[in-house]
Amino acid sequence: MKKFYITTPIYYINAAPHIGHAYTTVAADVLARYHRHRGTPVYLLTGTDEHGLKIEQAAKEHGVSPKEYADEISEKFRHLWKHLDVHYDDFVRTTEPRHEKKVQEVFAKLQQSGDIYKGHYKGFYCLSDETFWTETEAPADEKNIRRCPNADCRRPLQLVEEESYFFRLSSFQKRLLDHYQANPAFLSPEHRGKEILAFVREGLKDISISRAKVKWGVPVPGDAEQTVYVWFDALLNYVSAAAASPHASFEELWPADVHIVGKEIYRFHAVIWPAMLMALGLPLPKTVFAHGWWTVEGQKMSKSKGNFLDPYDITREFGIDAFRFFLLREMPFGNDGDFSLDSLRRRYNADLANDLGNLLNRVVDMVDRYLGGVLPKRFNPEKDFLPAKVAQRTAAYDECMQRLDFSGALGLVWGVISELNQYVNAQAPWKAAKTDMEKVKIILFDLVSSLRIVAGWIDPFMPHTAARIQSQLGVRQFPEALTAEQVLAGAQTSSGRIQKGPALFPRK
Numbered sequence: 001m002k003k004f005y006i007t008t009p010i011y012y013i014n015a016a017p018h019i020g021h022a023y024t025t026v027a028a029d030v031l032a033r034y035h036r037h038r039g040t041p042v043y044l045l046t047g048t049d050e051h052g053l054k055i056e057q058a059a060k061e062h063g064v065s066p067k068e069y070a071d072e073i074s075e076k077f078r079h080l081w082k083h084l085d086v087h088y089d090d091f092v093r094t095t096e097p098r099h100e101k102k103v104q105e106v107f108a109k110l111q112q113s114g115d116i117y118k119g120h121y122k123g124f125y126c127l128s129d130e131t132f133w134t135e136t137e138a139p140a141d142e143k144n145i146r147r148c149p150n151a152d153c154r155r156p157l158q159l160v161e162e163e164s165y166f167f168r169l170s171s172f173q174k175r176l177l178d179h180y181q182a183n184p185a186f187l188s189p190e191h192r193g194k195e196i197l198a199f200v201r202e203g204l205k206d207i208s209i210s211r212a213k214v215k216w217g218v219p220v221p222g223d224a225e226q227t228v229y230v231w232f233d234a235l236l237n238y239v240s241a242a243a244a245s246p247h248a249s250f251e252e253l254w255p256a257d258v259h260i261v262g263k264e265i266y267r268f269h270a271v272i273w274p275a276m277l278m279a280l281g282l283p284l285p286k287t288v289f290a291h292g293w294w295t296v297e298g299q300k301m302s303k304s305k306g307n308f309l310d311p312y313d314i315t316r317e318f319g320i321d322a323f324r325f326f327l328l329r330e331m332p333f334g335n336d337g338d339f340s341l342d343s344l345r346r347r348y349n350a351d352l353a354n355d356l357g358n359l360l361n362r363v364v365d366m367v368d369r370y371l372g373g374v375l376p377k378r379f380n381p382e383k384d385f386l387p388a389k390v391a392q393r394t395a396a397y398d399e400c401m402q403r404l405d406f407s408g409a410l411g412l413v414w415g416v417i418s419e420l421n422q423y424v425n426a427q428a429p430w431k432a433a434k435t436d437m438e439k440v441k442i443i444l445f446d447l448v449s450s451l452r453i454v455a456g457w458i459d460p461f462m463p464h465t466a467a468r469i470q471s472q473l474g475v476r477q478f479p480e481a482l483t484a485e486q487v488l489a490g491a492q493t494s495s496g497r498i499q500k501g502p503a504l505f506p507r508k
């Protein structure tokens, strides 16, 4: 059976992971959890990109071999994903034999089909981005220095002049444009897709896909002088890992359902990668989604500024779930945004401690005080059944999740939380408790059931919190929370023992 196959970029191992890497990987995990809990078999692939000049040099600076360096940093990524509760199905490293073999196989195949040919390369190379640029793309400035055209980089480029193999990208222009048109979901979100369309319409040039002087790479088959260009190598991870997966067959995985990437590597994924797949005769992924970039306190994250935020420091202070929540709530997936500890603290206190935490506390307290901690069954559930009204929002929530609008989904959930807070105030069960205990039972039953649904919605984002809420509300299904649908299916009859627990989010 075909699995819902989600990928993240494979990250460079020239430095330890930071919040940018955490962002993409947590988003992929949220999407995976969402689909998994609804019964879809899911497969999440992540990994590390370990070849190329940049890594070769980083290893040298640290006085170790590239392989030793790769082993150490790659492990840091795996460690962070475990810490952040990311459940991936496979972790691919481009230095693994299963991957290197695939790269050579593909290279040879495309040489045979004429999609790869040998030529002479002259152009400019950005080491930091591992990207080739032409003279016109990177004009010399008044000091005769050519800088990387990527506005976030702007580093001086190196002149590269050497024999090289080329991939015949130019011949795929029409097929790519036809594919974009026939498959509107392929380029997402729409505004980033427009940039790709404009770029491809301008015409495509063949691209250099090998390096003569880089030693740390996959050798070009039959040519001892050359190694495969790190991007041609890296993109193939999505099929090399699927073709040699320990848990699934290639047919169960390919084509990928969603490649999630940052906007700065969208061209590689939305132009070069589909052209490579076309050349190989493989079906294309359903969606290539480019999310935006985080700045930190208004500044680009960079080594020189030393402003990489360490995810461990953040989770130590705010907890893992709050970090996951903030990443996906604060900026719409697809847009850029700013990460600051102040805005994290603000959201933590407002959204998590006040809106959600207090609501749960109040409801559980009242069940304790007025009903001795035991929720009786709701009689007459046809009339003004609040949980059913709440559950009507599931369709809109699903719609957001399916188009990776995570902040939209969370915005909707917090809209419901705010309505529930207003409902408590308007119904004032503490007043009714003096005269009408039947009314109190109904109000509290409806609030408890509604909160169980809310917990189902927030589960992909904050799995621990969802489980803690549902266990306080007497419905936890180990080890995962109930979905909104499951809660509603049993809502009328489910009574249960309500157990007060410690505050979900103590104020900071």
Ligand code: ME8
Pocket: 008, 009, 010, 011, 012, 013, 019, 020, 021, 023, 024, 049, 234, 235, 236, 237, 260, 261, 262, 263, 264, 265, 292, 293, 294, 295, 301
């Ligand atoms: O590009 N904001 O690896 P990389 C949001 N190896 N996301 C960010 C970010 C930020 N400030 N900084 C990094 C590579 N990211 C290649 C990929 S794939 C075949 C090869 C995230 O280590 C975002 O997902 O530079 C971005 O695309 C990725 O990290 C780049 O990671």
